[in-house]
Amino acid sequence: MGFDRETIGRILARCPEIFASSHSKTLKRKIEFLSGVGVSEIHLPRVIKKYPELLVSDTDKTLLPRMMYLMKLGLSEKDIAYMVRSFSPLLGYSIDEVLRPKVEFLVNTMEKPVKDVVGYPRYFSYSLEKKIKPRFRVLKGRNIECSLKDMLGKNDEEFAAEYMGLPSAHP
Template sequence: MLRLRECVVSRLLSPSSTCAVSPLLRLLSASASAPPISPNPSSFAVEEYLVHTCGLTRPQALKASTKLFHLKSPANPDAVLAFLAGLGLSGADVSAVVAKDPQLLCAKVDKTLAPVVDGLTDLGLSRSDIARLVSLAHAYFRCRSIVSRLQYYLLLLGSFHNFLRLLKHSPRLLSWDLDKVVKPNAVFLRECGLGDCHIAKLCIPVPRMLATNPERVRAMVACAERLGVPRGTGMFRQALRAVAFLNEEKIATKVNYLKSTFRWSDAEVSIAVRKYPILLEKSKESLNRRSEFLFSKVGVEPVYIAHRPEILSYSMEGRLRPRYYVIKFLKQNGLLDRDLSLYSAVKMTEKVFVEKLICPHKEAAPHLAEDYATACKGEMPTNFRFT
């Protein structure tokens, strides 16, 4: 019977296994209810089971076995492994899950795991969705409250895909206090003019907007408003994201750095931050490189950048520098019949830029497309080296 059980579990955890799960579950159930294999049930070697059946490394098994010292038989772990295989988890998936949450092997399939899966299925999750959730939720998957919690997050975030993205950013998502923290924060953000879709876009990259103390969230909103970005405006979500990890002192320091780097007055830095709050997230190195390029190479004035701060968001190598080279080349060779600004050029999509500024000059400048592509890789083509 022991050899039979090992054979069945081995086939279940094999990636190439295509056998039906239900008959195997019945087989495992039958073997579990059979008379004990050994007259000494305590002889069950948990560490060896974790290595040879679950696929854990020896160090992983040694660590995990300390949480499974009470296991006296492979019957329940076998049933759990069969259940996980039925959800579509591969052998590698199961090994990772068991290493993270060894006590999953002690969960009752009929009383815990099956009801959870049934509840998740009722929410519209597929078997593959549930398998991904098992791999990410770890110990929380053993809590039947996961169903009601997920139901709330699906409504708030709009999709299971968005929920998984948030869960990856914050593995403790399923432990957050819904009634005292998450729901009050969501209600307050709605009162600030954010719809659920905007809340999702804000909170997936910045989970603390949902998880932190509601008073702290109110302070963040007040801070965003002091930057000159009122509730209900298009930039409000970006402003909240920008101030989420900054206190008043750090914001003041960053604003002063922007003023000195871009030679802005108080009014100009206020305009720039209000138009593009993510400026507060930019690194000093990033800001320095762009200021040097825009002032030294392009020759724009500080006020020009203040009123178009989004220009600082574009990649130097992938967009700003190569498009500047193209515009300058076209102007110097009399191929541009209008006064096109760099800002207008960098805002174009790649497709539109090529169609409007590269393709029309194939005959007059046959190497322009190749030179532009080379410049986008960070190299300087000969034809773009101006004096």
């Protein structure tokens, strides 16, 4: 894949289970799976570098069910491939503990289309209780519509300055 020694070292330090993985069975199968869902050879090294745990995730028990769940929501393979390229840990999240509750909140409470996560898959990385719900309440209370990235991508100070009218500490 063309990783330099330093990158290989970082990947192995973060995910030492790769040492124990069978190259032909495990690693090759994960790479084929990712390629099969549309993560091109060009993007594969970056995806693996950002989230090497994908290489040791069980394809049948972990990756495929999450992929199927996202497809049942109406996302295409192309959408999911784009999401994995831009946010590598996506397929590592639990359906019951992370994906489903956040999708339900997005659709039922925020009244946003599921497709909004394609543009900002990092949505799934934020705490529903500590970040998503409180920020949504602030925006709703002020009758403000914005993208997921605008809602969540700012730190607390930037969010407060932009949406709550509080002065920024860094003018």
